[in-house]
Amino acid sequence: MAKREQLNLAKELDSPLVRGKSTFRLSNLVGKDISVDFSTLATKSIRISEIEVSDQIRKEFDEEGINSLAESLKEHGLLQPIIVAEKPEGGYRLVAGERRLRAAKKLGWFSIPAVVIPHDEERVRLIQLVENLQRRDLNLVEKSEGIWEYFKYIWKSLGGTDSPNLDELWLVFYYLNGGKKDKVKGKLEFYLRASLECSRFVDMPEASVLLHCLIANLGERVKEFLLNSKNISATHLRVLFLNSKPQELDEGLCLSILKEAEDRVLSRKEFERLLRKGKSKGSSRDVKDPYKQVDRFFGGLIKKSVDEEQKKRLLRYIIEKAKAELIKMGGEGEDEGI
Numbered sequence: 001m002a003k004r005e006q007l008n009l010a011k012e013l014d015s016p017l018v019r020g021k022s023t024f025r026l027s028n029l030v031g032k033d034i035s036v037d038f039s040t041l042a043t044k045s046i047r048i049s050e051i052e053v054s055d056q057i058r059k060e061f062d063e064e065g066i067n068s069l070a071e072s073l074k075e076h077g078l079l080q081p082i083i084v085a086e087k088p089e090g091g092y093r094l095v096a097g098e099r100r101l102r103a104a105k106k107l108g109w110f111s112i113p114a115v116v117i118p119h120d121e122e123r124v125r126l127i128q129l130v131e132n133l134q135r136r137d138l139n140l141v142e143k144s145e146g147i148w149e150y151f152k153y154i155w156k157s158l159g160g161t162d163s164p165n166l167d168e169l170w171l172v173f174y175y176l177n178g179g180k181k182d183k184v185k186g187k188l189e190f191y192l193r194a195s196l197e198c199s200r201f202v203d204m205p206e207a208s209v210l211l212h213c214l215i216a217n218l219g220e221r222v223k224e225f226l227l228n229s230k231n232i233s234a235t236h237l238r239v240l241f242l243n244s245k246p247q248e249l250d251e252g253l254c255l256s257i258l259k260e261a262e263d264r265v266l267s268r269k270e271f272e273r274l275l276r277k278g279k280s281k282g283s284s285r286d287v288k289d290p291y292k293q294v295d296r297f298f299g300g301l302i303k304k305s306v307d308e309e310q311k312k313r314l315l316r317y318i319i320e321k322a323k324a325e326l327i328k329m330g331g332e333g334e335d336e337g338i
Contacts, residue, residue, distance in 0.1 A: 043081045045111045050091045070103040081113040085124045095127050133202055141223045147202055148216035154197045166217055166246045173210035214241050219251035231265045232258055239268055243275045
């Protein structure tokens with residue numbers, strides 16, 4: 001391996017997980033040999049068709065940036081090899097360097113220089129987290145999902161058995177944002193420890209780490225909306241979570257509130273007033289997902305039934321009413337699957 005390539009690879013593999021604070025380094029994750037002597041690392045030429053790209057944190061790529069990188073590869077060649085893990089069943093899994101791989105594909109390359117590391121699921125995923133989370137061009141959803149994944153890894157490494165509870169996580173987030181860190185006691189301290197480790201990794205306050213964890217657990221439709229949003233920031237979502245617990249935020253409610261804020265280009269203070277106004281008028285109930293409202297109504301009605309026969313009569317009545325409503329709307333009850 002050329003000396004310049006060794007230095008570039010050393011820089012990538014030995015980048016600190018925590019800027020300025022942590023003693024953990026990426027080289028520790030990929031093996032002792034790498035951290036001891038970079039000159040022993042052999043770069044192999046691997047067929048691009050044998051490289052699997054899956055489950056990456058980063059989902060969106062700037063096409064213009066890929067084209068620019070492709071031009072650079074065409075002129076200067078690949079100065080920094082990609083990193084892959086050898087799969088037990090054969091072939092390779094991309095660990096780091098997806099932009100370089102995409103640029104090489106654009107140029108029609110059949111093979112690409114790569115450093116091969118042993119396949120270890122946990123190690124590979126950690127390297128991917130590091131490689132992606134330290135980039136500054138991740139969108140809010142990608143960054144949040146990466147932080148949430150790292151939070152869960154830290155949670156497990158600290159001895160957590162069950163998955164983190166979102167309600168408890170939210171409560172710690174709420175206390176930290178209100179300057180009430182002293183209230184984080186007992187089991188909640190575990191969330192504080194995990195968020196502290198993550199905060200060192202991503203270089204942001206513990207409360208911001210927990211905010212991103214909450215964002216990562218929003219519904220898929222909400223996250224899709226955020227990907228296309230131009231006016232909604234993490235600041236808006238912080239206000240949203242400070243005014244509503246996770247269990248109060250179904251997808252219908254979130255989408256309705258966020259779309260209004262997007263359309264009106266609301267500032268943080270204006271968004272906060274919107275949320276408070278909605279609570280005072282009870283409008284949050286009006287914009288909840290109608291399907292969930294029906295589920296709650298239906299479930300409550302059935303529970304009140306005294307016996308099985310009464311439940312059957314009630315169900316038959318509901319079916320007949322639904323048929324009648326569909327016919328009024330111009331549909332046929334039987335054709336609609338009722």
